[in-house]
Amino acid sequence: MSKKIMILPGDGIGPEIVEQAVAVLKTADEKFGLGLEFSEGLIGGASIDAHGEPLTDAELKKAGECDAVLLGAVGGPKWDKLDRAIRPEKGLLKIRSGLGLYANLRPAILYPQLADASSLKPEVVSGLDILIVRELTGGIYFGEPRGIRTLENGEKQGFNTYVYKESEIERIARTAFEAAQKRGGKLCSVDKANVLEVTVLWREVLDRLAPEYPDVELSHMYVDNAAMQLVRAPKQFDVMVTGNMFGDILSDAAAMLTGSIGMLPSASLNESGFGLYEPCHGSAPDIAGQGIANPLATILSAAMMLRYSLDMGDVADAIEAAVSKVLDQGLRTADIYTEGCKKVSTAEMGAAVVAAL
Amino acid sequence: MSKKIMILPGDGIGPEIVEQAVAVLKTADEKFGLGLEFSEGLIGGASIDAHGEPLTDAELKKAGECDAVLLGAVGGPKWDKLDRAIRPEKGLLKIRSGLGLYANLRPAILYPQLADASSLKPEVVSGLDILIVRELTGGIYFGEPRGIRTLENGEKQGFNTYVYKESEIERIARTAFEAAQKRGGKLCSVDKANVLEVTVLWREVLDRLAPEYPDVELSHMYVDNAAMQLVRAPKQFDVMVTGNMFGDILSDAAAMLTGSIGMLPSASLNESGFGLYEPCHGSAPDIAGQGIANPLATILSAAMMLRYSLDMGDVADAIEAAVSKVLDQGLRTADIYTEGCKKVSTAEMGAAVVAAL
Ligand SMILES: CC(C)[C@H](C(=O)O)[C@@H](O)C(=O)O
Numbered sequence: 190m191s192k193k194i195m196i197l198p199g200d201g202i203g204p205e206i207v208e209q210a211v212a213v214l215k216t217a218d219e220k221f222g223l224g225l226e227f228s229e230g231l232i233g234g235a236s237i238d239a240h241g242e243p244l245t246d247a248e249l250k251k252a253g254e255c256d257a258v259l260l261g262a263v264g265g266p267k268w269d270k271l272d273r274a275i276r277p278e279k280g281l282l283k284i285r286s287g288l289g290l291y292a293n294l295r296p297a298i299l300y301p302q303l304a305d306a307s308s309l310k311p312e313v314v315s316g317l318d319i320l321i322v323r324e325l326t327g328g329i330y331f332g333e334p335r336g337i338r339t340l341e342n343g344e345k346q347g348f349n350t351y352v353y354k355e356s357e358i359e360r361i362a363r364t365a366f367e368a369a370q371k372r373g374g375k376l377c378s379v380d381k382a383n384v385l386e387v388t389v390l391w392r393e394v395l396d397r398l399a400p401e402y403p404d405v406e407l408s409h410m411y412v413d414n415a416a417m418q419l420v421r422a423p424k425q426f427d428v429m430v431t432g433n434m435f436g437d438i439l440s441d442a443a444a445m446l447t448g449s450i451g452m453l454p455s456a457s458l459n460e461s462g463f464g465l466y467e468p469c470h471g472s473a474p475d476i477a478g479q480g481i482a483n484p485l486a487t488i489l490s491a492a493m494m495l496r497y498s499l500d501m502g503d504v505a506d507a508i509e510a511a512v513s514k515v516l517d518q519g520l521r522t523a524d525i526y527t528e529g530c531k532k533v534s535t536a537e538m539g540a541a542v543v544a545a546l
Numbered sequence: 547m548s549k550k551i552m553i554l555p556g557d558g559i560g561p562e563i564v565e566q567a568v569a570v571l572k573t574a575d576e577k578f579g580l581g582l583e584f585s586e587g588l589i590g591g592a593s594i595d596a597h598g599e600p601l602t603d604a605e606l607k608k609a610g611e612c613d614a615v616l617l618g619a620v621g622g623p624k625w626d627k628l629d630r631a632i633r634p635e636k637g638l639l640k641i642r643s644g645l646g647l648y649a650n651l652r653p654a655i656l657y658p659q660l661a662d663a664s665s666l667k668p669e670v671v672s673g674l675d676i677l678i679v680r681e682l683t684g685g686i687y688f689g690e691p692r693g694i695r696t697l698e699n700g701e702k703q704g705f706n707t708y709v710y711k712e713s714e715i716e717r718i719a720r721t722a723f724e725a726a727q728k729r730g731g732k733l734c735s736v737d738k739a740n741v742l743e744v745t746v747l748w749r750e751v752l753d754r755l756a757p758e759y760p761d762v763e764l765s766h767m768y769v770d771n772a773a774m775q776l777v778r779a780p781k782q783f784d785v786m787v788t789g790n791m792f793g794d795i796l797s798d799a800a801a802m803l804t805g806s807i808g809m810l811p812s813a814s815l816n817e818s819g820f821g822l823y824e825p826c827h828g829s830a831p832d833i834a835g836q837g838i839a840n841p842l843a844t845i846l847s848a849a850m851m852l853r854y855s856l857d858m859g860d861v862a863d864a865i866e867a868a869v870s871k872v873l874d875q876g877l878r879t880a881d882i883y884t885e886g887c888k889k890v891s892t893a894e895m896g897a898a899v900v901a902a903l
């Protein structure tokens with residue numbers, strides 16, 4: 190029984206880092222006989238160049254027929270001046286929404302080998318291990334009405350709609366409660382219920398579900414305070430759950446606490462466990478094509494894919510162990526380099542993981 | 547010519563810290579003959595207890611007739627279970643909106659004497675001096691329609707509207723450009739223009755105004771990246787400008803970078819320079835009544851008031867110098883205490899500033 194994986198390299202450093210992750214997956218496939226089958230597609234600027242749009246319906250359909258998708262990154266200055274409807278980012282929003290990938294899991298983990306890379310004091314972040322669960326197909330990202338209109342007096346007005354219904358909140362809340370059950374048993378839900386009605390409903394739904402998860406300790410925090418607490422004492426958190434927009438902001442802040450965003454994978458899942466896997470970082474056009482990007486976040490995303498969508502948890506473990514081993518060997522790409530380590534290229538880092546595997 | 551100042555102590559530690567700030571203002575008044583006149587009013591929970599609502603129209607009117615308002619803080623668990631329409635926070639939103647206080651200035655400054663208090667590494671934050679300019683009377687905080695409705699299938703849906711028109715963006719942008727002119731000449735505008743139309747308009751207006759301020763270097767940053775950059779390398783920023791919601795989140799994160807949010811004042815101004823001044827921190831109900839809260843943020847807010855609304859910049863300088871002096875003397879309230887310093891109460895700290903003045 191083969192497993193079909195669609196590869197979407199995207200733009201910027203996307204192709205370089207995805208190449209290494211695919212090499213790792215192929216090695217794992219040979220070694221453990223996984224029966225992986227790969228196909229490749231276009232998204233973002235690469236798709237705009239080929240088809241005039243950031244993700245074609247045909248490509249979306251193909252992706253949906255696979256067992257999982259591995260994505261590099263999208264976007265770059267080349268496409269910044271295009272009409273907003275056909276920007277690279279729209280491809281990402283289209284695949285998330287089109288495949289119903291509502292549950293975005295973003296771990297923020299401090300690798301002990303990279304403890305120095307954080308801008309925070311070691312005692313504040315050592316051992317950091319947070320999971321941010323972000324709702325990904327609703328909220329203000331997709332709410333209607335939206336747009337820019339001209340008012341009677343001739344001035345323009347921009348507007349977006351922040352909207353959630355109970356069922357959308359409930360399913361992401363369950364993902365978060367279940368994640369907390371498998372981790373430290375603590376869930377912090379982030380909202381702005383003192384100002385925004387939509388998050389009043391958010392809080393109500395979380396409170397209503399809580400009794401079903403007696404082994405999880407649920408707390409609520411306003412988003413402004415959550416941003417502060419992440420800076421002040423991030424280790425107080427285990428799992429955090431929040432909407433699309435707040436999740437975008439807080440997960441990036443949390444990732445940066447570790448100082449090595451080039452190390453952090455992410456998963457975006459739908460109801461049936463199908464998932465899109467991508468590094469937390471962007472397409473980094475400034476260093477694209479130089480062969481210096483860090484492929485580890487993408488390799489770790491591939492590991493997450495094996496664990497969550499393909500039910501191959503021990504292979505995922507093996508890949509993660511291989512990554513840890515190359516870090517122990519002192520190999521570092523430029524973004525995580527510190528004195529005394531060995532600076533390596535994207536390809537060398539990928540090859541080292543393959544060898545360690 | 548006397549200047550009328552309205553004092554709104556509010557809830558929690560509000561009354562304690564405001565008392566010290568008023569003592570400092572009275573001392574300055576005597577010393578420099580400023581002709582200050584004080585009146586006191588109710589806001590937040592204190593007003594709910596007395597009048598059943600968090601800010602009466604009469605009190606709002608009185609505030610508008612003064613030259614400036616000094617506020618402590620609002621809110622506390624006592625009022626958490628009330629109907630949402632009469633929560634303490636609504637008083638704050640009502641006075642901001644009712645008096646047109648659209649320009650919220652939130653400095654994030656690291657006091658050299660308190661460098662150790664930050665959770666960030668000293669080299670990352672030493673000398674930090676950012677000014678966040680937050681739009682305060684528009685955006686999703688006040689956008690209509692808003693509420694919670696029941697859909698046809700019986701489930702509830704929460705919704706809010708994120709809306710800005712050009713004139714609203716333009717006036718806060720000008721505040722920010724002018725602030726940048728008086729500071730380091732750099733302005734970073736924060737938006738989410740790759741997803742939200744309302745912030746596409748935001749970015750357009752900033753770009754349109756930029757040529758009028760050739761001495762200011764304008765840049766744009768997505769909010770998720772801004773949250774990351776504040777953690778990674780906050781000293782890259784001089785002035786940041788953003789909407790109400792993003793400003794709420796980023797200004798709190800920025801304040802926390804300094805490790806001493808008990809030190810940070812804020813100003814909320816309208817078109818004519820009238821302003822409401824309050825500490826960045828909240829009402830801290832957990833320590834209210836114990837006499838251990840830090841009054842310095844409120845005292846520094848009073849200094850800001852003298853500078854921005856009462857045109858008494860040198861008196862403001864004198865108060866700020868007095869605060870610096872008591873820090874040099876090693877006096878610390880509990881929140882900023884480190885070994886080797888002298889721990890003092892709220893009243894002792896206030897008295898020390900009065901003495902230094
Ligand atoms: C590129 C952008 C549309 C996207 C988002 O805002 O979701 C990105 O920031 C992310 O977090 O994956």
Ligand SMILES: CC(C)[C@H](C(=O)O)[C@@H](O)C(=O)O
Pocket residue numbers: 383384413635638639794
């Ligand atoms: C209390 C609350 C309504 C308020 C806000 O969100 O504006 C507070 O967080 C602030 O930043 O002044």
